[in-house]
Amino acid sequence: MIDPKKIEDMAKQIGALIPSQLRQAADDIEGKIKLILQQKLAQLDVISRDEFDVQRQVLARTREKVDLLETQVQALLAERTTPSTKDELPSSDQQ
Template sequence: MLDPKKIEDIARQIGASIPPKFREVADDVEAKVKAVLQAKLSSLDFVSREEFDVQRQVLLRTREKLEALELQVQQLLAAQAADKTE
């Protein structure tokens, strides 16, 4: 999910772009834009950058463990084959 602070900043920027004579409704517009953005973005299937980075680290650690286990299996199979030839 996107950072709520970023959504507030986007809503504020949109509100600030409203001409001065409509400034009194800018707060209402800002709040409504924020609500719409949050609703639409929450319905999308996105993850935050933080969640992505965490999952990436988990995947890297898992890959490292898998490679270590594959090496162990190869060593065990080699040792087993050596024992059979003796």
């Protein structure tokens, strides 16, 4: 997830934009902004970079397996459609 320190820094930056006359209210606003940011970021469907890399590796392995299976299926289909020489009888034996 998002680093809580980054959220706090963002809230402070937004709070710093408030004029000095309203500094007392700024502390309250900063806290509310921090809370809102945490809530909204929690609603996002985000994963960590580590989770993403793991899933990418899983997908790569799965793709390799699918490619191998496709090759095997094609080979089996090719064997099935190729006429077998065992089934053919020589014409000289039939006479």
